[in-house]
Amino acid sequence: MLDTASPAAAKVAAPPPEAGATSARAPLIRREALAFALFAFFAIAPAIAQVGAEGYLLSLVIRAMIFAIAALSLDLILGYGALVSFGHAAFVGIGCYAVGILMAHSVSDLFVQLLATLLASALFALVTGAISLRTKGVYFIMITLAFGQMIYFLTTSLAAYGGDDGLTLPSRSAVFGTDVLENDLVFYYLVLACLVGVYALLRAIVGSRFGRVLRGTRENPVRMQAIGYDPYRYQLVAYVIAGMIAGLSGFLLANHIEFVSPAFISWQRSGELIIMVVLGGMGTLVGPIVGAMSFLFLEEILARITQDWKLIFGPLLVLVALFARGGILGFFRRKA
Amino acid sequence: MSAILELKHLRKNYGALAVTDDVSLAVDAGELHAIIGPNGAGKTTLIHQISGLAPSDSGQILFDGRDVTRAPMHERVRAGLARSFQITSILPGFTARENVAVAVQARSGSSFRFFGDPARERDLDAQAMEALAIVGLTGRADVTAGQLSHGEKRQLELAIGLATRPKLLLLDEPLAGTGKEESERVVETLLGLKGRYTIVLIEHDMDAVFALADRVSVLVYGRVVATGAPDAVRSDPAVREAYLGEEAA
Ligand SMILES: Nc1ncnc2c1ncn2[C@@H]1O[C@H](COP(=O)(O)OP(=O)(O)OP(=O)(O)O)[C@@H](O)[C@H]1O
Numbered sequence: 001m002l003d004t005a006s007p008a009a010a011k012v013a014a015p016p017p018e019a020g021a022t023s024a025r026a027p028l029i030r031r032e033a034l035a036f037a038l039f040a041f042f043a044i045a046p047a048i049a050q051v052g053a054e055g056y057l058l059s060l061v062i063r064a065m066i067f068a069i070a071a072l073s074l075d076l077i078l079g080y081g082a083l084v085s086f087g088h089a090a091f092v093g094i095g096c097y098a099v100g101i102l103m104a105h106s107v108s109d110l111f112v113q114l115l116a117t118l119l120a121s122a123l124f125a126l127v128t129g130a131i132s133l134r135t136k137g138v139y140f141i142m143i144t145l146a147f148g149q150m151i152y153f154l155t156t157s158l159a160a161y162g163g164d165d166g167l168t169l170p171s172r173s174a175v176f177g178t179d180v181l182e183n184d185l186v187f188y189y190l191v192l193a194c195l196v197g198v199y200a201l202l203r204a205i206v207g208s209r210f211g212r213v214l215r216g217t218r219e220n221p222v223r224m225q226a227i228g229y230d231p232y233r234y235q236l237v238a239y240v241i242a243g244m245i246a247g248l249s250g251f252l253l254a255n256h257i258e259f260v261s262p263a264f265i266s267w268q269r270s271g272e273l274i275i276m277v278v279l280g281g282m283g284t285l286v287g288p289i290v291g292a293m294s295f296l297f298l299e300e301i302l303a304r305i306t307q308d309w310k311l312i313f314g315p316l317l318v319l320v321a322l323f324a325r326g327g328i329l330g331f332f333r334r335k336a
Numbered sequence: 337m338s339a340i341l342e343l344k345h346l347r348k349n350y351g352a353l354a355v356t357d358d359v360s361l362a363v364d365a366g367e368l369h370a371i372i373g374p375n376g377a378g379k380t381t382l383i384h385q386i387s388g389l390a391p392s393d394s395g396q397i398l399f400d401g402r403d404v405t406r407a408p409m410h411e412r413v414r415a416g417l418a419r420s421f422q423i424t425s426i427l428p429g430f431t432a433r434e435n436v437a438v439a440v441q442a443r444s445g446s447s448f449r450f451f452g453d454p455a456r457e458r459d460l461d462a463q464a465m466e467a468l469a470i471v472g473l474t475g476r477a478d479v480t481a482g483q484l485s486h487g488e489k490r491q492l493e494l495a496i497g498l499a500t501r502p503k504l505l506l507l508d509e510p511l512a513g514t515g516k517e518e519s520e521r522v523v524e525t526l527l528g529l530k531g532r533y534t535i536v537l538i539e540h541d542m543d544a545v546f547a548l549a550d551r552v553s554v555l556v557y558g559r560v561v562a563t564g565a566p567d568a569v570r571s572d573p574a575v576r577e578a579y580l581g582e583e584a585a
C-alpha cells in the first residue's frame with residue numbers, strides 16, 4: 001500500500017489511501033497520523049534544539065530514533081508474530097561490531113560496513129532462528145536468550161577488539177571517501193531517514209500477503225497449518241528481516257557514539273527492547289517508536305533527579321503493564 | 337466407487353491406552369461418511385491422525401492415491417484434505433472475510449509477497465465471499481471473527497475449510513454446542529454440500545447423522561465395530577449393544 005522503494009517517497013505517503021475505510025481500518029489511519037506527527041517532530045527537532053543550543057538533546061533524540069528502529073524490528077516478530085525473542089540485542093551488537101571490527105582494519109566505507117552488517121545479522125538470524133523456531137513458548141524465550149548471550153560472551157572475549165572494555169572508533173563511516181557523517185546534523189537526518197524507511201517497509205510488510213500469514217500464525221498457528229501454511233517458514237523469514245533491521249540499528253548506534261562494547265548486547269538490553277515494544281504498544285509499529293522515546297527520555301529525566309532512578313523506573317513499568325494493556329498507545333485509544 | 341481415503345491398520349496409543357486400535361476404513365469419493373461412537377471412543381484422535389495433527393504409531397493413510405502417513409499437516413491440506421475442529425479453530429482477530437481469504441490465498445500464488453495489500457486482490461476476495469455465502473455469513477463478512485456467535489463461528493470454520501477447495505472435508509462435530517436453530521442451519525448447509533464434496537462427519541446428533549450420512553462407521557474403544565448404510569448400522573445388534581443401546585437406556 002505504501003511505495004516503500006525509497007524512504008523519501010514513504011515520508012509523504014504516510015496516510016493510507018483508503019477512503020471508505022471499514023471500522024477495522026480506523027485505528028490504522030490514526031496510527032499513520034501519529035507516525036507522521038512523530039516523524040515531523042523529529043524532522044524539526046534540530047531547529048528547536050539549536051535554539052536551546054543543546055547538542056546533548058539532539059544526541060538523545062538520535063539515540064531514541066536508533067532504538068526505535070531496533071524496537072520496530074522486534075515488533076515485527078514479537079507484535080505480529082507472537083515470538084518473544086529475548087536475544088534481540090545480539091543483532092544490534094552484530095551491527096555495532098561489524099562497524100567496529102571493519103574500522104579496526106581501516107575499512108571505513110559505509111557501504112561495505114552496511115553490507116557486512118546486513119549479511120552477518122541475516123546469517124545469524126537464519127541459523128539461530130532455524131533452531132529457535134523449532135521450540136515454542138518459554139523454550140523459545142530461553143533459547144533466544146542463550147544465543148544472545150553467546151554473542152555477548154563472544155564479544156567480551158574478542159581481545160583484539162577491546163574485549164570487555166569495548167572499542168573506540170577512530171571516526172564515523174566514510175561515504176564515498178568523505179567524512180560527511182562527522183557533521184552531526186547530516187548524521188541526524190541519516191538516522192531519521194533510516195527510521196522512516198524502516199517504518200514504511202515494515203508497514204508494507206505487515207499489510208502484505210506475507211504479513212497476513214504472519215499475523216495468522218500469531219492468532220492461531222494450528223488453524224494456519226490446517227489451511228495449508230507451514231508457520232515455521234514464515235516465522236523464519238520474519239526473524240531474518242527483524243534481525244537485519246536490528247543489525248542496521250546497531251550499525252547506526254556504533255556510528256552515533258563512535259564506540260562499541262559488549263554492554264550493548266547483554267540480556268538486559270534485549271529486555272529493554274521488549275519493554276520499549278510493550279510500553280508503546282505491541283503490534284502497532286508506531287507503539288515501539290513511542291515506547292523507545294518514552295523509555296529513553298524517562299530514563300534520562302529520572303537519572304537526573306535521583307541516583308536510584310531504577311527504583312522508580314521499575315514500578316512505573318509495572319504500572320504500565322497493569323493499567324495500560326496495549327501500552328501507551330492502547331491507553332490513549334481507550335480514552336478516545 | 338473408488339476410495340479417496342484409505343486407512344490401513346492404523347494405530348495410536350496414548351501411554352497404555354490404545355486410542356486407535358487397528359482401524360481400517362475406506363471413504364469413497366463423493367460420499368458423506370459419518371463416524372459415530374461414544375465419548376472417548378477415539379473419533380477426534382482418528383481425525384487428528386488423518387489430518388496430520390497427530391502422528392500415527394503404525395499403519396498407513398492413503399489419500400487420493402498417495403501415501404500421506406508421514407506428511408505434515410500443511411502438505412496434506414495442499415493435497416486436498418481440509419478439516420474443522422471439535423473446539424472451534426478460527427483466527428479470532430481477523431474479520432470473517434479475512435479468515436476465509438487467507439485460506440484462499442494459501443492455494444493461489446505465493447505468500448512470500450511483501451508488498452501490496454491482499455485485501456485489494458479481487459480474486460481472493462471474490463472466492464472468500466463465495467465460501468461465506470455458502471454458509472450464510474455474507475452479511476457478517478466484516479465482523480471480527482472473535483465477536484461472532486458460537487454458531488456463526490462453526491459456520492465460519494466450515495467456510496474456511498471450503499475455501500481450501502478440499503477433495504475431502506473432515507468435520508469434527510460441527511453441531512457441537514449450537515442451538516436448535518443454528519444446528520438446523522448447519523444441517524441444511526451440509527445437505528447442500530453433500531454430493532459435491534466428500535465428507536467425513538463426526539457427530540453425536542443421531543438425527544443429523546441419519547439425515548445426512550450415506551454410510552456410517554461405528555467406533556468403540558478405538559475399533560471400528562461396524563460400517564454400512566445407516567439403516568443397517570442402526571439395526572446391527574453389536575452396535576446397539578455397544579453404542580445406541582447405551583443411549584436408549
Ligand atoms: N493428547 C492426549 N493425551 C492423552 N490421552 C488422550 C489425548 N487425546 C485424547 N486422549 C484420550 O484418548 C481417548 C479418545 O479421545 P478422543 O478425543 O479421540 O475421543 P472422541 O471419540 O473424540 O470423544 P468425544 O466424543 O468426547 O469427542 C480418550 O480417552 C482421551 O482421554
Ligand SMILES: [Mg+2]
Pocket residue numbers: 379380381422
Ligand atoms: Mg471428539
